[in-house]
Amino acid sequence: RNDLESTWGDKKITGPMTIEFRNVSFSYPLSSTKVLENLSFTIKEREKVAIVGVNGAGKSTIVSLILGLYKPTEGEILINGMDAKYIDLNERYKAFATVLQNVEPLSVSIAENVAGTDKNIDRKKVIDSLEKAGLSYKLAQLPKGIDTQMTRNIYEDGTLFSGGENQKLAIARAIYRENSKAMIMDEPTAALDALAEEKIYRDLEKISQGKTLIFISHRLASTRFCDRIMLLDGGRIREKGSHEELLAKNELYKEMYESQRKYYKEEDNEK
Numbered sequence: 001r002n003d004l005e006s007t008w009g010d011k012k013i014t015g016p017m018t019i020e021f022r023n024v025s026f027s028y029p030l031s032s033t034k035v036l037e038n039l040s041f042t043i044k045e046r047e048k049v050a051i052v053g054v055n056g057a058g059k060s061t062i063v064s065l066i067l068g069l070y071k072p073t074e075g076e077i078l079i080n081g082m083d084a085k086y087i088d089l090n091e092r093y094k095a096f097a098t099v100l101q102n103v104e105p106l107s108v109s110i111a112e113n114v115a116g117t118d119k120n121i122d123r124k125k126v127i128d129s130l131e132k133a134g135l136s137y138k139l140a141q142l143p144k145g146i147d148t149q150m151t152r153n154i155y156e157d158g159t160l161f162s163g164g165e166n167q168k169l170a171i172a173r174a175i176y177r178e179n180s181k182a183m184i185m186d187e188p189t190a191a192l193d194a195l196a197e198e199k200i201y202r203d204l205e206k207i208s209q210g211k212t213l214i215f216i217s218h219r220l221a222s223t224r225f226c227d228r229i230m231l232l233d234g235g236r237i238r239e240k241g242s243h244e245e246l247l248a249k250n251e252l253y254k255e256m257y258e259s260q261r262k263y264y265k266e267e268d269n270e271k
Contacts, residue, residue, distance in 0.1 A: 009085060009088065010086075010088050011082055011086045011088060012087070012088060012091045013079055013080060013092065013095040013181060014080070015080065016045035016046055016181060016211075017045055017080060017095065017181040017182040018044055018045050018079070018080055018081070018212070019042070019043040019066060019077070019182070019214075020041070020042045020043075020077070020081075021039050021040055021042075021062075021065075021077055022040055022077075022078065023038050023039070023040055023076070024036060024038075024039045024040070024065065024075035024076070024077060025037050025038055025072065025074040025075055025235075026058075026061055026065060026072055026073050034073075035058045035061050035235055036061060036065075036236075037234075037235040037236055038075070038236070039062075039075070039235070039236065041237060041240075043212060045212055046212055047212060047227050047228065048204075048208065048212075048215065048225065048226040048228075049213070049214055049215070049226055049227065049228050049229070049230065050215045050216075050217060050223035050226040050228070050230070051214065051215070051216050051217075051230050051232055052216075052218065052220055052223055052229060052231055052232065052253075052256075053232035053233055054233075054256075055218060057232040057233060057234070057235070058235050059216045059218075060101075060216065062216075062232075063098075063100075063184055063186050063214070063216060065077060066096075066214070067096060067184070068084065068087075068089050068093070079092070079095075095180060095182060096180055096181070096184055097175075097177040097180040097182070097183045097211070098174065098183070098185075098186070099170045099173075099184070099185045099186065099188040100186050100188075101187040101188070103166040103167050103169065103170040105150045105161065105169055107149070107150060107151035107153070107154070108149065108150065109146065109147050109148060109150065110126075110139075110142075110148050110150060110159075110169075111146040111147060113150060113169060113173065114126045114130065114169065114172050114173050114176050115176060116176075116177070122176075125176055125178075126146050126172075126176060127139070127145075129175040129176040130146070130169075132203060133168040133171040133172035133175060133200075134168050134196055134200070135168050135169065135172060142159060143157070144157065164196060167188060170188070171185075171207070174207075175207055180211065181211065181212065182211055182212040182213070183207070183208050183212070183214070184213075185213070185214070185215050185216065186216040187218070188200070188215075201222060201225055204225055213226075219260065220243075220256055220260055221257070221260065223243060226242075226243075227242070228241065228242060229241065229242065229243060229246060231246065231252060231253050231256075238252055239252060239253050
């Protein structure tokens with residue numbers, strides 16, 4: 001990892017964020033299989049874009065490439081028109097508020113988990129972020145509130161969150177980072193129940209206000225709030241457009257949507 005970091009540049013990211021992939025291909029080390037092949041697309045500043053596809057289509061690999069966790073095997077990634085390899089890696093990390101699928105809180109206080117630091121924490125903003133992520137009910141149950149430690153191994157009065165609550169905590173952390181230029185949400189509601197998931201979707205407009213949003217999901221009904229959807233299939237973009245446009249095309253997106261529709265209807269009945 002250190003060898004990788006030493007090859008990055010020192011440029012900074014300023015202003016709203018645009019992201020462009022130019023003929024990007026990616027293979028994992030020691031593998032000749034291309035997870036992504038000759039991928040080209042542009043995400044405009046403040047645009048809300050969903051990337052969808054079946055499991056293994058390469059959706060999360062795109063996230064890792066955007067964040068700088070991986071480098072392209074071929075091609076270029078441009079952020080605000082700059083080749084990303086010339087951007088300072090720490091600056092790149094700071095520019096993104098990210099919610100990943102698997103979330104494991106640190107054994108520190110709730111406030112420190114949300115703020116990502118133990119210094120100069122804006123306590124009001126922490127509480128506001130937790131409320132927006134749907135965790136105010138949890139705080140009401142804890143005598144120490146946001147000062148509650150997120151472990152019971154050391155502190156008897158500590159707390160443990162469920163998988164769904166951990167995902168909400170990650171969403172609160174992303175909301176707290178209001179100076180980030182873009183938000184990436186990779187299957188952010190996988191562990192949430194249907195009602196909590198619906199609330200997150202309704203609130204996303206506010207949560208991602210002024211930021212570029214990249215939303216990764218395998219559930220097509222969750223992407224209707226986005227400006228544009230890209231359907232990934234076999235490491236390539238097979239279809240792109242709005243939810244309505246892709247349904248009207250009557251191709252793979254519609255086929256996948258119809259196959260999932262029974263599941264959506266069952267959830268609606270439960271609601």
